[in-house]
Amino acid sequence: MSWLRRLSRVSVCGVGAVGGAFLGYTFSTNGHTRTAYSSWTTGYTPSTKWDWNWDRRDVHSLVKPLKFKEDVNNNIESNEERLDKMRPSASRHLIFIRHGQYNLEGATDADRSLTKLGQEQAALTGERLRELAYPYSRVVYSTMTRATETAKIILGKLENVEVVEHCDLLREGAPIPPEPPIGSWKPEMHKFYADGARIEAAFRKYVHRAPASQEKDSYEVFVCHANVIRYFVCRALQVPPEAWLRLSLHNGSMTHLVVRPDGRVGLWQLGECGYMPPDTLSRT
Amino acid sequence: MSWLRRLSRVSVCGVGAVGGAFLGYTFSTNGHTRTAYSSWTTGYTPSTKWDWNWDRRDVHSLVKPLKFKEDVNNNIESNEERLDKMRPSASRHLIFIRHGQYNLEGATDADRSLTKLGQEQAALTGERLRELAYPYSRVVYSTMTRATETAKIILGKLENVEVVEHCDLLREGAPIPPEPPIGSWKPEMHKFYADGARIEAAFRKYVHRAPASQEKDSYEVFVCHANVIRYFVCRALQVPPEAWLRLSLHNGSMTHLVVRPDGRVGLWQLGECGYMPPDTLSRT
Numbered sequence: 089m090s091w092l093r094r095l096s097r098v099s100v101c102g103v104g105a106v107g108g109a110f111l112g113y114t115f116s117t118n119g120h121t122r123t124a125y126s127s128w129t130t131g132y133t134p135s136t137k138w139d140w141n142w143d144r145r146d147v148h149s150l151v152k153p154l155k156f157k158e159d160v161n162n163n164i165e166s167n168e169e170r171l172d173k174m175r176p177s178a179s180r181h182l183i184f185i186r187h188g189q190y191n192l193e194g195a196t197d198a199d200r201s202l203t204k205l206g207q208e209q210a211a212l213t214g215e216r217l218r219e220l221a222y223p224y225s226r227v228v229y230s231t232m233t234r235a236t237e238t239a240k241i242i243l244g245k246l247e248n249v250e251v252v253e254h255c256d257l258l259r260e261g262a263p264i265p266p267e268p269p270i271g272s273w274k275p276e277m278h279k280f281y282a283d284g285a286r287i288e289a290a291f292r293k294y295v296h297r298a299p300a301s302q303e304k305d306s307y308e309v310f311v312c313h314a315n316v317i318r319y320f321v322c323r324a325l326q327v328p329p330e331a332w333l334r335l336s337l338h339n340g341s342m343t344h345l346v347v348r349p350d351g352r353v354g355l356w357q358l359g360e361c362g363y364m365p366p367d368t369l370s371r372t
Numbered sequence: 373m374s375w376l377r378r379l380s381r382v383s384v385c386g387v388g389a390v391g392g393a394f395l396g397y398t399f400s401t402n403g404h405t406r407t408a409y410s411s412w413t414t415g416y417t418p419s420t421k422w423d424w425n426w427d428r429r430d431v432h433s434l435v436k437p438l439k440f441k442e443d444v445n446n447n448i449e450s451n452e453e454r455l456d457k458m459r460p461s462a463s464r465h466l467i468f469i470r471h472g473q474y475n476l477e478g479a480t481d482a483d484r485s486l487t488k489l490g491q492e493q494a495a496l497t498g499e500r501l502r503e504l505a506y507p508y509s510r511v512v513y514s515t516m517t518r519a520t521e522t523a524k525i526i527l528g529k530l531e532n533v534e535v536v537e538h539c540d541l542l543r544e545g546a547p548i549p550p551e552p553p554i555g556s557w558k559p560e561m562h563k564f565y566a567d568g569a570r571i572e573a574a575f576r577k578y579v580h581r582a583p584a585s586q587e588k589d590s591y592e593v594f595v596c597h598a599n600v601i602r603y604f605v606c607r608a609l610q611v612p613p614e615a616w617l618r619l620s621l622h623n624g625s626m627t628h629l630v631v632r633p634d635g636r637v638g639l640w641q642l643g644e645c646g647y648m649p650p651d652t653l654s655r656t
Contacts, residue, residue, distance in 0.1 A: 134614040138552035220650050268422035268636065325618045327611035330418040334609045336630075336638045342646070346620075352552060354620045355642065362626070362646030366504050 138326060140351050143296035150174045176349035178302040181222065182295060184310045184317040184343040185213055185242070189370045190234040202237045208368055209340030209361075210238040214245030216342070216363040222307035226251040228294065229311040230258035238340070239311040249309075257290035260313035266333035273333075287316055291323050297347050317343050324353045335359070339370045422610060424635050427580035434458045460633035462582040463589045465506065468601040468627040469497055469526070473654045474518040486521045492652055493624030493645075494522040498529030500626070500647040506591035510535040512578070513595040514542035522624070523595040533593075541574035544597035550617035557617075571600055575607050581631050601627050608637045619643070623654045 141149055151170050165173075188206030191199060202210065217224070224246055229239035231254050243252065261283030262275040275283075294310065318332040324345050337343065341361040346354045361369060425433060435454050449457075472490030475483060486494065501508070508530060513523035515538050527536065545567030546559040559567075578594065602616040608629050621627065625645040630638045645653060 134549070134551035134612070136551065136612045136614070140552070216646060265418070267418035267420065268424070325611075325615060327609075327615055328418070328420045330420070331609060331611055334638060336640045338640070341641075354618060356620045356622070357625075357644065357646075358642035359640055360644050360646045361641075362500060362644045362648075364646075 136326070142326060142351060143292075143347075145176070145297050145299075146351065147171045147174045147176075174300045176298045176300050176302065178298040178349060179305045180296075180298050180302075180347045181305065181307045182310065182345045182347065183217070183307065184312065184320065184345070185238065186314050186317060186337045186339060186341050186343075187230075187232075187234040187238040187311065188213075188241075189339045189372070192372065197233050199233075201233050205368060205370060206234070206238070206339060207241060209364060209370070210241035211245065212364050212368065213238075213340045213342065213361075214242035217242065217309065218245045218247075219363075223304075224249050224309055225306050226253065226308040227311065228253045228255055228258065228308070230254070230260070230313060230316070231256050232259050232313070235259075235311050235313060242309070242311065255290070255293075257286055257293060258310065258312040258316055259286075260315055261287055263287040263315055263319035263332060264329050267328075267330040268333075270333060287319055288323075290316065291320050295320055295324050295345070295347065297349055297351050321345065321355060321358065325355060326353075336371065338364075339372075340364065420610070426610060426635060427576075427631075429460070429581050429583075430635065431455045431458050431460075458584045460582045460584050460586065462586045462633060464580075464582050464586075464631045465589065465591045466579060466629045466631065467501070467591065467593045468604065468629070469522065469593060469595045470598050470601060470621045470623060470625050470627075471514075471516075471518040471522040471595065472497075472525075473623045473656070476656065481517050483517075485517050489652060489654060490518070490522070490623060491525060493648060493654070494525035495529070496648050496652065497522075497624045497626065497645075498526035501526065501593065502529045502531075503647075507588075508533050508593055509590050510537065510592040511595065512537045512539055512542065512592070514538070514544070514597060514600070515540050516543050516597070519543075519595050519597065526593070526595065539574070539577075541570055541577060542594065542596040542600055543570075544599055545571055547571040547599055547603035547616060548613050551612070551614040552617075554617060571603055572607075574600065575604050579604055579608050579629070579631065581633055581635050605629065605639060605642065609639060610637075620655065622648075623656075624648065 140146060148171070151167070151174050153167055154164070154170070187202070188209035189203045190206050191201055191203055194200035227239060227243060227246070227249050229235050235258070236254065239254075243249065262279040264284050265280060266273075294308075298306065314337045315332065317337060318335040319329060321335060321343060322329045322332045324347070335358060337359045338361045341359040343358050344356040344360070346356060348354070424430060432455070435451070435458050437451055438448070438454070471486070472493035473487045474490050475485055475487055478484035511523060511527060511530070511533050513519050519542070520538065523538075527533065546563040548568050549564060550557075578592075582590065598621045599616065601621060602619040603613060605619060605627060606613045606616045608631070619642060621643045622645045625643040627642050628640040628644070630640060632638070
């Protein structure tokens with residue numbers, strides 16, 4: 089497209105020179121000035137390119153190329169055949185559920201158990217999951233009391249879940265200082281330091297494209313926490329992670345991400361709780 | 373914080389020099405290298421600062437400062453008083469609804485009317501809005517057939533909506549070339565050129581903080597289209613707008629944005645359709 093971009097630039101300048109007026113318009117991002125010819129705000133070149141190998145599971149990151157000699161002498165499969173074998177073909181549906189409402193007054197995690205409303209929300213979410221009737225292959229829940237309780241109620245509504253796991257990495261925390269900052273929530277710096285790496289580790293563990301060995305699309309449920317889920321959504325969509333606090337999640341709500349075999353990611357729902365009667369909705 | 377950042381950098385270098393190993397870690401964004409000391413991925417300085425005056429309705433953008441002479445001679449209110457008068461105090465809840473399923477085979481817009489399922493989805497969304505019982509002050513719908521039909525069905529479920537409007541700016545289109553691009557959807561460049569500015573104009577018209585004259589929080593419903601809504605969400609959240617196609621919306625689904633009086637924006641739901649029975653869900 090570079091000839092076209094060049095042409096566009098030339099014609100804009102031409103008009104400016106002849107007519108004495110600047111008819112095209114330019115805009116500035118990160119100190120660069122570009123000509124906007126395909127839409128109002130940017131040139132054809134996006135400001136942020138999608139990283140197709142964000143999870144380092146692009147097939148070229150999985151297969152070590154063979155050296156030529158080895159390849160020929162041992163008469164084994166070609167590099168292309170080896171790449172094909174590792175190429176994913178299935179999608180992963182990742183459904184993140186925020187725990188139900190809990191006792192905010194509790195002094196310890198054990199005291200911060202679900203309220204009666206929180207239990208009701210968990211039951212409603214479990215019923216919706218059952219109604220959606222996806223073939224859930226795995227439920228993973230955070231080891232914090234409110235998430236564990238929520239998961240147990242949900243699991244009581246589902247049948248044939250193959251794998252049930254709990255995980256400390258999914259516990260609530262301070263993922264990254266939010267931008268814009270918020271006056272009412274200012275964790276100490278050591279919280280971000282410890283939680284940030286831990287929540288990022290959770291992201292890298294659970295959010296990635298399917299392995300080649302996965303034959304069918306999978307549906308996995310993660311019962312965890314608002315900050316963790318919001319941070320995951322930003323990371324998965326490749327938008328600045330510090331934007332996480334611009335998202336808001338109701339208690340018990342579902343957030344549905346889809347990771348395609350080529351690494352493309354889609355957000356299908358955020359904070360879905362429409363299956364809850366209005367008088368059971370809560371945000372804290 | 374600069375002394376701390378400096379300190380952190382010094383200590384990392386120190387370790388590198390003494391131990392012969394690089395124990396801290398740095399990362400690179402836009403060619404700049406920064407030390408990660410408060411969380412795993414960024415320094416304390418966010419990569420993208422929130423623009424508080426994104427809608428140009430920060431009070432300083434609304435009030436022209438008086439010249440000193442005028443001010444004194446005419447004995448009128450001070451600049452501070454004039455600013456206070458223009459300061460918003462209410463929140464705007466903007467609920468964006470994607471039209472129901474429609475006849476994709478239609479040759480003209482008029483032929484692309486709602487299917488029976490699409491009508492059912494619109495009715496379910498209208499019922500959910502009624503159930504949520506917000507004081508809806510306005511319904512605005514796109515003039516395209518499928519959006520108009522959806523809006524009429526929804527309006528049939530709501531009472532006491534003060535203002536009902538239709539708007540050409542909200543029609544479906546190609547807002548901006550998506551990143552990553554998608555093979556199955558490649559509009560001609562002139563589409564982006566025309567639609568991009570028009571959809572941006574719709575954003576600037578409808579998505580902004582409340583005026584000072586608005587006394588109570590408002591709830592406004594916009595019945596329009598997937599591309600328009602997805603683009604609005606990216607713009608409102610100040611994430612790169614070319615990310616819009618990473619979001620996916622079910623037919624009839626609700627997307628709920630909240631604009632606070634200080635310009636802060638929150639996304640409460642995206643693609644909410646949990647109130648629809650599973651056999652009424654569709655995406656195209």
